[in-house]
Amino acid sequence: MNPTLRRLSRDPKALIGFTILLVATLSAIFAPMLFPRDPWAMATRPFLPPFEDPEFWLGTDMLGRDIFAGLAYRARMSLIVGLASTVAAVVIGIVIGALAGYFGGWIDDVLMRVTEFFQTIPTFVFALLMVAILSPSMLSIIIAICIVSWPPVARLVRSEVASLRNRDFVRAATVLGESHGRIIVAQILPNTLSPVIAMASLMVASAILTEAAISFLGLGDPNRMSWGYMIGASRTVIRQAWWMSFFPGLVILLVVLALNLLGEALNDAFNPRLARRGRR
Amino acid sequence: MSAPLLSIEGLTVALPGGGERAHAVRDVSLTLARGEVLCIVGESGSGKSITASAVMNLLPSDQLRITSGRVRYEGEDLLTLSERRMRRLRGDRISMIFQEPMTSLNPVATIGVQIEQVLEAHGVPARERAGRVQELVRAVGLPDPESIVKRYPFRLSGGQRQRVMIAMALAMEPDILIADEPTTALDVTTQAQILGLIRDLQRDRGMGVLFITHDFGVVADIADRVAVMQNGEVVETGPIERVLGAPEHPYTKKLIGAVPRFRETQADESRDAPILSVRGLTKIYRSGGLVRGVREVRAVDGVSFDIRRGETLGLVGESGSGKSTIGQCLLRIASVDAGEVRFDGQDIAHATGRALFDYRTRAQMVFQDPFASLNPRHTIGRSILAGPLAHKVPRPEAERRMARLLERVGLDAGAATRYPHEFSGGQRQRIGIARALAVEPDLLVADEAVSALDVSVQAQVLELLREIRDEFDLAMLFITHDLRVASNICDRVVVLHRGKIVEQGPVTEVFSRPAHAYTQELLGAVPGRSWHGDPQQGATPTHPIPVQQGATT
Amino acid sequence: MTRLVLSVLLRLAKAVGVVLAIVLLNFVLIRLAPGDPASVMAGQAGAADEQFMAQLRAQFGLDKPLPAQAWSYVSGVLQGDLGFSYRQGMPVSELILDRLPATLLLTGTAFAIALIGGVLMGMVAGLNAGRALDFIVSVVSLLFYATPLFWVGLMSILLFSVYLDWLPAFGMTQVGARFTGWEYVVDVARHLVLPATTLGLFYMAVYARMTRASILEVRDMDYVRTARAMGLPRRRMVRSHILRNALLPIITLAGIQAGQLVGGAILTETVFGWPGIGRLAFDALLQRDYQVLLGVFFVTSIMVVVFNMITDLLYRLVDPRIGAAA
DSSP: OOHHHHHHHHOHHHHHHHHHHHHHHHHHHHHHHHOOSOTTSOOSOTTOOTTSBTTBTTOBOTTOOBHHHHHHHHHHHHHHHHHHHHHHHHHHHHHHHHHHHHHOHHHHHHHHHHHHHHHHSOHHHHHHHHHHHHOSOHHHHHHHHHHHHHHHHHHHHHHHHHHHHTSHHHHHHHHTTOOHHHIIIIIIHHHHHHHHHHHHHHHHHHHHHHHHHHIIIIISOTTSOOHHHHHHHHGGGTTTOHHHHHHHHHHHHHHHHHHHHHHHHHHHHHOHHHHHHTTO | OOOOSEEEEEEEEEOOTTSSOSEEEEEEEEEEOTTOEEEEEEOTTSSHHHHHHHHTTOSOTTTOEEEEEEEEETTEEGGGSOHHHHHHHBTTTEEEEOSOTTTSSOTTSOHHHHHHHHHHHTTOOHHHHHHHHHHHHHHTTOSSHHHHTTSOGGGSOHHHHHHHHHHHHHTTOOSEEEEESTTTTSOHHHHHHHHHHHHHHHHHHTOEEEEEESOHHHHHHHOSEEEEEETTEEEEEEEHHHHHHSOOSHHHHHHHHHSOOOOOSOOOOOOSOEEEEEEEEEEEEEEEETTTEEEEEEEEEEEEEEEETTOEEEEEOOTTSSHHHHHHHHTTSSOOOEEEEEETTEEOTTOOHHHHHHHTTTEEEEOSOTTTSSOTTSOHHHHHHHHHHHTTOOHHHHHHHHHHHHHHTTOOGGGGGSOGGGSOHHHHHHHHHHHHHTTOOSEEEEESTTTTSOHHHHHHHHHHHHHHHHHTTOEEEEEESOHHHHHHHOSEEEEEETTEEEEEEEHHHHHHSOOSHHHHHHHHHSTTHHHHOOGGGTOOOSSOOOOOOSOOO | OHHHHHHHHHHHHHHHHHHHHHHHHHHHHHHHSSSOHHHHHHOSSSOOOHHHHHHHHHHHTTTSOHHHHHHHHHHHHHTTOOOEETTTTEEHHHHHHHHHHHHHHHHHHHHHHHHHHHHHHHHHHHHTTTSHHHHHHHHHHHHHHHSOHHHHHHHHIIIIIIISOOSOOSSSSOTTOOOOHHHHHHHHHHHHHHHHHHHHHHHHHHHHHHHHHHHHHHHTSHHHHHHHHTTOOHHHIIIIIIIHHHHHHHHHHHHHHHHHHHHHHHHHHHHHTOOSHHHHHHHHHHHTOHHHHHHHHHHHHHHHHHHHHHHHHHHHHHOHHHHTTO
């Protein structure tokens, strides 16, 4: 087995993270089978507290809808937004970072000024503004999160590429007459992948947090509700029904925690030497 | 004989499990007398530095554990001392200096403060400290003592920083100084000065010095006694004259035989027309900007030379001489600011497109760092085939070439499917040579190609380079900081200083009758001249050592 | 000295460039919005009167070509004209200036809590790396890091004001009470505890992780080994070698993160009804009052730029490598 994977499979952080994510993903996919009843329809009496009725283990909301079922159905929106915006941001970040790091000079200057600019502006305010102006929908939320989260990837890839660019094996490829494109794609980028993967895992986590915050403020996609929306909707009744906002928050916490654990474990697995340092 | 100052008895240090070896150091016993310099010499992985750190109890305990042995100093076993008591000894009775001058000083504290902290740590009263710092700074020969103590390390050169570290180490007038490759990262002229300084201070103060090095030249210059280590064990100890003059252990013989020596006979000169003519080559680096103003550094300044087929031209000089930049300009990894680079009659200094692409099959490079010169994610086969395939050589033909070359550089055909990390440094360097040859070049530039290798491997790779130059009738440009290596492999040599050529000519002539003062200084600084012959006097080695050139395998 | 002045000027020029770019970005956003920019500006739901629409069209010069529109918008903003909130019946700049002190108080307190708490946590963890204390601190900071900020706010309201009734949960002052002097300060401080802590927790985790990583990196440096070899006492080594080098980069990183704190303020102010510009932004969001939103974005961006500039200059003064060169 690949040594990185082997280290990963022995790391309790990775195992905990992976298990939580697996449960969340499976329940998002199989929600209709697990909870065949329409999650938007009234199931029993409103404001049913948790742990009283075994059929509605986490209680019901002000319209008598099952919280547990809601959590499973709404996992989809949170996970899709987190994943899609991260994938898009990583792609943008890699392209910009690779161009800046490889070509240097004025190309680097221009691209890095742009990157710095997007890192300087208050990201959450900007994301909110974009969603508000583009009108709230899943797509606009994905775009907004993507636009505020690519800069760190670009900077990471740039610094990796810039240092790899002067490595002897890249010089050797230049001297052998390989083209710039081939050198970037075949020689350099594969060697920058590990830190990017670890970073991506953390980015999904913060994208889920951002999506939750946007939805909490009432800017979520009206047709596809998420965990953050559930908390926002129950804010006004928090004194009567704590469980309505408690459980969705707990689920967000668990998923984000899992992604962070996984990201740390990936980092450790890719840099075993650095990881050991911390345990001296 | 009086009792030794320090004695290491049966020291064994375990390596973490799963490695090739169970022990980093095994059953090492050594003694150090007052007023003596003991050199521990060995190649990488021999355990010499670990032995030194073990004496100071500075090993990272999670990775390297001392499993047995004693280190006796003044009747006590240092290995059993508490960290508290050991701390009091460190820097006071036993001091240590390290290899990397650029990173071994705290970047955010002034020189004066760092020296003073050592005095403070060992209880020197505050009112005496400033004066002592001044004395120390003077003793290690730092310029302008009053103002240099207020400077931060980044303002000092590597040699000056090493002097600061020596001042710190000697602040409390210790009985023992442990020096772990203290001159390896320095230029040869600076190295000679620091070695002289250590030797002088050692004599003045009667210290015992435990000196770790990989370089037999340095050993010859500084040691009273020598211990040779191999794979964690001491294979031979004895007085310097005996070990260098009449080594007993086969490994010692092999190591000494592999040390490159100055050559006295000149090979026939190639009479071909030059394949590469460089005229007035200039490369300028610009740095800074609006705030600090643009600064120009002429890294290469109007350099001219020729290389013929079947000839090896050496480019020698210290760091900052521009030698590597010239290599990069010739291969167009760096751009050329002025001058001509005529290859086979065509100026390729500014070639682009097709002309540059075609040039890429005719000029190739072998790099310094065997660990950075191969893509860790590509198989050896992929790395070697990349060149021919980029130049549209049909795959079957490219694969035939690869098989032939792998065999030629001494690797089996199975190497093609394996990854770089499965090979040693010397093997990787052979792979790098095969990769360069795969496009069938006429010019090979070797940029410090053997500098990162252990001396025994170095000799083998040099021999391989010599052979392939003759077999393929290559013109070779050999860039190195090591005059011994240059003398060994080059036919003609160009001496560079701050981007300019100070002298060039046949290697034996330049090295035996250097015309320029700088060349004389360089040659004078080569460690171990008294031992392996001084080319300026045309002398034979003072010790009866069989002079072997090149490979010893 | 001239170099220092020059580098300050350069930094200022850069900041001005960033501000200009932000204004332009605002303009692009307005144009991106679907529909007539004037009606977007007036707010979708509101039945804006024709006179106001005409005024908006004039402000953006909608009849003129795009560059001219951009120019008139940019020059307007730079003269302090952030537009007019039709819904609130007030110029946006007045609305924001009115609310700014409350936000500065909240974010400033939260930043102080986060920085002090985070650096202390990171130091404890980093200097005890691998021990139980490190594990506990790391788990706690990971939890802070992974918890949605607004949810922490809601839960702390439930715990500390609903169940325990220790602290007020809403607003900045007690409703109806007219405190003065010291009593007023105490009242505000009591109201400040929950929102500032909530906002600070996430960033505390951020700083703790940065500090720990920085200490671990510095701990393995060659100069720390030198200090050990010279027999320096552990306390001395930690203070003058490890911490000084490890905490220097935190200044810059803290500056970059502090800017993002303002974004978190929107959530915190919303949850706790804190009368700052975050709360203003939330209300504007509900009413689709874009002029106010754009204004808030502009002002918070300026805050970030100013803050980054301060930390950047501070770093220049503290780090001898730059200070001596200047």
